[in-house]
Structure formats: C-alpha cells, structure tokens
Amino acid sequence: MRTTVGTPDDPGAGRRGRNRRNGEGSIRQRKDGRWEARVWLFTTDGGEIRKSVYGATWEEAHELMTKLKADNMGGVRLPVANQSIEEYLRYWLVEIAQHRVRPSTMASYRWLAESYVIPYLGSKKLAKLRPSDVRTFLNRLKSVCQCCALKKDARRVEQGRAARCCAKKPRECCDSQLSDGSVRYAHRLIRAALQDAVVEELVASNAAKNLRISHRYRPKFTPWTSDEAKRFLKAAREDRWYALYSVALAIGLRRGEALALRWADLDLVDGVLRIERTLQRIDGQLTVGPVKTDGSDRKIALPPALVDVFRQHRARQAGERQAAGDRWKEHGLIFTTGIGTPVEPRNMNRHFDRLCERAGVPRIRFHDLRHSCATLLYDQGVPIENIQDVLGHSSPTVTKTIYIEATRKIQRGAVDRLGFLFDE
Template sequence: MTRARGPEGALTKRCTCTDPATGKRVGSRCPKLRRPGGGWHPTHGVWGYQLELPIRATQPRRQLRRSGFDSRDSASAELRHARALLDLADGDHDLAVQVGDLLHVCRPGSPLPDRDAVAARIRAGVPAAVPTTTGEYLTVWLDGRRGLAEKTVRGYADHIRLYLIPHLGQVPIQSLRTGHLEAMFTAIGRQQDEIRAARASADPDVRAKVKGVRPMGASSTQRLYATLRKALNDAVVRAKLIPANPALGIELPTARRPKARVWTAKAVEHWQATGKRPSPVMVWMPAQAGRFLDYTEGHDIVLYAMFLLILHRGLRRGEACGLRDHDVDLDAGYLTVVQQITTVGYKPITRHVKSDAGDRVVPLGPKTIAALRAYLDMRRRWQSVSDGTWPDSGLFFVRPDGQPWHPQTISDRFDHLVAKAGLPPVRLHDLRHCAATYLRHGGADMKEIQEVLGHSTIGLTSDTYTSVILDHERGRADAAAELIPRDDAAA
C-alpha cells in the first residue's frame, strides 16, 4: 500500500511475498500488510519512502527511493531529513538541483548527508553537491589550486596520482579516518623496504626490476604527508566537507637532514673498496676541489667559470643558470642573486628565488673576478663568430651558441668531469657544502656564511652546510688533554 505521491514525498510499505499463480512478488499489494481492521501489521513487511528530486532541463525524472525501515516512524524521519536538505535551497532551483545531486548518489543503507554540514557549505558559497570519494575530492582540490609555483603543483599531482588515490581514493571523504591514513603510510613503508631489499640483492635479475626506482626516504614521506594534510585541512576549513582533519593524528619518522662528511683518505679508501659513500652529502678536501678545477679548466673551459663560481661562492645550480648580465658587476666586485632556472620534470622554468633570504648580494674576490672576466672574453669571441644569430637572452652563463643552459645538462657535465678526473663522487649541489666548509675554515662566522648561501635561518647553515676539515683541526685535538695535569712517572 502506498500513500499519494507528491513533492513532499510518499511513505511505502511492502514485503517479499509472492503470488502463487505467477511467482512474482506482490510488494505493496500484499493483503498481509494490514490487519483485518485496516491498520498496518506491526511485523509483516518493511517501510520505505520515495521523493521526487529537482532536475535540470536536460535531465530525466529522478527519485530518491529508500526502503528497509523497521517502522513507519524511522522511514518518516529520514524522509523529513531529505526534505529538509532540499529546503536549504530556499527557492533557488540551481541550488536545489545540486542538493538533489547529493541525495541521488547516496548509496542504499548509507546515511544521508548531515544537514548542518550542507548548510555550512551553502553559507560558505561552495557547491552543495560534493565528490563522494577521497580520490574525487583530491582531484577537484588540485584543479582548484591557484597561485602556486609550477613545481609545487607538479609535486602535489605526483603525490595524489602515485600514492593518495591508489591507497585512499575509494574511501568516502566523510568516512576518512586516521586509521586509513596510518594504514596507507604503513603500506608505503613496506613497499619502500621491498625496493631497498631488491636494490641490495645479490641477484642481478632482482636488481634489474627496481633499476631507476628510488625508495622514499623520511623527507619524501614528510612531503607526502604535508600534501595530504593541506588537502584535508582545506576540506575542513574551505570546503566544509569534514569536521576535523584526520591527518593531524599521524606520527611519522622525523626527517633528519644528512650531515656533510669529508672525503678524507680513509673515506676514499672505503669508497673504493665498497662503492659506498659515508653520507649522501660529501665534501671534497681543498686539494680535491683544486684537482677538479684544474681538470675542468683543461677539459671543459666552457663551464669552468660556472663551476668555479659555485665552489667559491656557493650558488645553487638554478641560481647560476639564471644569473643575468646586469646582476654581475665585476668592477664593483659583487653579483646579485634574484632569479633561478629550475626544472619541472625536464621542462626549464625561470622564476624568482624561493625566499627573501635567497634574494641576496654576494661579494666576489679577486680570483673569482679574474675567472669571470676570462669567461666574458671567451663569450665575446663566441658572439663574434655567430654571424648575427646570437640570441639576446640576457643571461650571464650561456652555451657557445648563446642559448641558455638546461640545468640537467649542467649536472650531467659535472658528473662526467668528476668521474674523468678520478675524484670521489660529490653531487653538484655538494659544491655549496664545500663552499660553506671552506668559508668556515677561512674564519667566516655562521652569519656571514648564512648570508652568502642565502639561507633563511642560521640553524640551517650550522646543522647542514658546514663540516669540519679534519686535517686542519688536529692542532686543537689535544686541547683538553693539555689542560689536565698528569704525574709523568705514573703516566
């Protein structure tokens, strides 16, 4: 039996009895649904309701139909809840359609959206109809991000595509809990352990399966967590989808910045025997840095001045590539770091340096100035034979044809020179560590090193970019012992 239907909806009661003649269910026509006096039977059949939903001009008719309620009161209460959600539109047809969209995707047995949460979204001016899964929300969230650096957007996209959607994508955003996130990070950690084990395997076939695959370290895991935390915080504050951020309860291993270590004779011997570096961040002894510059001057004069500048003054790769002619004043003896050329994927991107501290003036010494003057003389010779095709890039360091350097090409050339020179390996970025270490040994204080390198805090400079050159510290190694009096006879 069904009450009259209309815009306010209708309550229904039906059962699963079948017609003996046809074998088909009789549904609401079953005579057992009512007592002999006409009242509803208290135990036979289940209650349900149906409600017409607003539609767009191009949409067919659609209804919200729900059943399985044990009592008329429970079915009636949910019908009133659904009508209250539609009433939030307050006569706005487009908004009513959005609320209808929200109701139409509700799965049978799942609760209807919370009225207060939907009302808060409407007051905030955001769409009432929202993605039902975490994956859909993350996709919409990324598409709506504005004013971010292209590299940041690329990082968010990679995190969402590679990790968040595979692990969390099918979880309804309103049902997302801290446990889901903890399970994801546990699974990712297990996967990274498997990659590390495969890379260390004695079986070449096993190693080949993970060739080129870098496991996530603590720092990368923290960046993934930061993306997730930001996205879910926006789901709380901006989208009003969830009442609290479940990522705030997550505890992850602290990402410790690796300490710089020096390529001492003992460290080189160990590396030659095992192929292992003492630290991801390695610093050449001054003699090793000199060998590199001597070899580069004889074998790659085109890039010699750039590498010398990085070693002497600690510029980042992107800062050296993005250095402009008018940023360099050799007569006054300084250069200004303002912009950098970085990469997103393999695409070069020119942008302002990443912090106010990075926008800095760097003084130049006589040896550095002499090398840069020699480079400019060489560049003028390149331009003189270019037959008028020399591009006006405005950049200080350019290729012999006048075109900008690709940052990855600089790194590749550097690695090639280090290997050919027979030197223990360092990364191009480690030349900054070298510069900081040499400055410290030369008497510069931490504040001066911080300003030259363009760090935002002196703690970053102290903790990461300075390392002790052991051979030059031996004079103070016995300082404590000399202060302690001893009985010569007893000794």
C-alpha cells in the same frame, strides 16, 4: 528540544525526573543490550546534527558522550563534506596550491598526487580519513616497487625498447623503491592539503599533522675537502664552464640559480651578484621562475678572484658569440650553450661527472658543491649565521640541520676548547 538521560540502575529515570537542557544528551539501552548516548553537535557548515555513540555499559556510553560534548564546547566541529580524497585534492591543487607555490613545486605536487596519493587514497572519503590511513599509505610507499606501480617497464616496451624487469615474461621485479625524500614530500603534500581542508571547515582535524614517520630527515652526503675542491677547479681551469663551477663552490649557488644568472645581475665594478631567479625543467619545458624561498632572493659580495673569473668568462662568451654569428640567440645569460641558449640542467650533471673523474676527486652530486661551500666557509672561520646569509637559508637552524658535516666541525671546535680541563 527536551532531552532526558537515564542511569545504569534505572534507564527510565530521566523520563520521570527533571527535564534536561538542550545539548546535554540522552542515554538509553538498546534491544541488543548496548547503551546508546545521543547528543546534538555543531557541524563544520554551521548546522547541527545528532550523533550517537555506543558502549557496552552505561558508564562507557556516558564517557563517550561527555568527550563529544567537551570537544564540541572546545570548538571541534563535525565534518559534513562527502568529498573523496581524489575530488578534494584536484580542487586543492587548482584553487589553492597553484596560487601559493612555485611552478616547480606545483609540478611536483601534481606528479605525487597523480602517481601515488590518488591511486592509494583517492577513493576514501575526506571526512573519514584517519591518521592510521595516512601512516599505512606512507609505509606502503616505502615498500612497493615503483617501477611496477607506475608501469615504467611496460612503457619502455610500448616505445619499442627491451623489457628490463616487470614487463618481462616471466616477470622480474627490480625492487625500485621510492626514495625517503619522495616519501617525506608525499607526507608534506597530504599535510598541507588537509590543513587547508581544516581552514575551510571541511574536516575537523588534520589526519597527517601529528604523524611521526620513521624515514630519514635528510640524505647523507660527503663534501669535498679544500684540497679536493682546489684539485677539481684546477682540472676545470680550461673548461668553458669553469666560471659556473667556481661560483657554485665559492658562494654555494644552487644549480638552477647559477644557470639563470644574467649579466644584468652582476656588478663587476663593486663585485656584487644578485640572485633572484632559477632555471628548471618543468613539465618538459625549460622555465625561469623565482628562487626557492624569500630568503633565497639575495645579494652576495664576490671575492676579487671570482670577479676576475667572471671577467674572463665574459671575454670567452664574446668569442663564442662572434663564432656563432647568426646562430647566436641572445638571452642575456651568463652561462649558455655555444649559441647563447639556456643550458639544460641535466646536461650539467653529465659534464660534472666527467670533470670529477678527470680531476681524480670523489664523485658527488652537483648540488653537493653547495654543501662543500658551507663546510669550506666554516673551515675558514666564517660564523654559521654568515654562512646562512651566503646560502640564502631562512634561519641558522636550517643551515645546521642540512649541512651536517659543517655542524660536526662546529661541535668539535666547541668541545675541543674544554681541553684546558685536562692540562697538566
């Protein structure tokens, strides 16, 4: 192919001048007065296409053409996929994400994709998605009433229950907005899916990768003090799940990790507990799966007092097994219902709330027992690196980022050591 390029003073100079090499492109002035620069570029499927860019002046068109050629030389390829976001997301969930993430994460991905991403972005072409499209979508998630968007109140009416807000006539919006955590999760989903589209050379760049979204990174929480923790355990002493709350506070287990524990995971002689499974409700079914991350699969040495709590719990469970008789269904679990079956995680939340009220301590989430554990460990002089090992985080940075209250105490302890500067 032989291409020519004119100049701003003489557009036909290229035709009368030297021949130009392949890929150098050409610039010409159109009948409408604009300048058109054309250049051959490589595509993501290995082919070549000729792309045109337009400028009001010769210089502007030349600058745009030069940038295209520089990007092409740097490895940037033009996307040729004609898929919509909906088509690609459905493919990605089944062929890529499903083989890479935990079942619980997969269920969250499907829910986010079907409820939010596809309704808002699904009709857009994958190759034409821009960072501004993703930013607009995420900002919209923060402001739209999710009860209205998902027709939650309409489903209540279909089930024979009274309308509360959007299904009323006249309509009353409850302004139920999506949490910052869910918006952040939606951003993570889009970013992961688009990164795989880049790897598979369906698009040239990830439109969600470098976005800076103004949502909070982590929700705030207030852990219990040591006095509050002791008061709670004292109130729960005679409760059948006293051992569950003890292990959540003493070694910071997640709720699903605690409920999935088996007696086979516990060594009462050496005082060691192995955490390698988690119990969660996924797609309406109680499911036992792997722990959250590779770092979450861990062994933890137990304090002697906690070993005694487990011994007492085993004796209590033996009594329940005998009382249940033929109704008992053995699963080998440490924490069970009265007939040996797995405990519904949401039931734990309600039971925990009642115990907080009985103990007269601040009402927190069950998961905040894990946060409280981190703070209490630091109060006892445990280094942040060791707290990381107990909680099963991938690095101390994660521990510091999430457990803000403990980090503040670390900062306070560090700066207090400079008090000698003011010693009179």
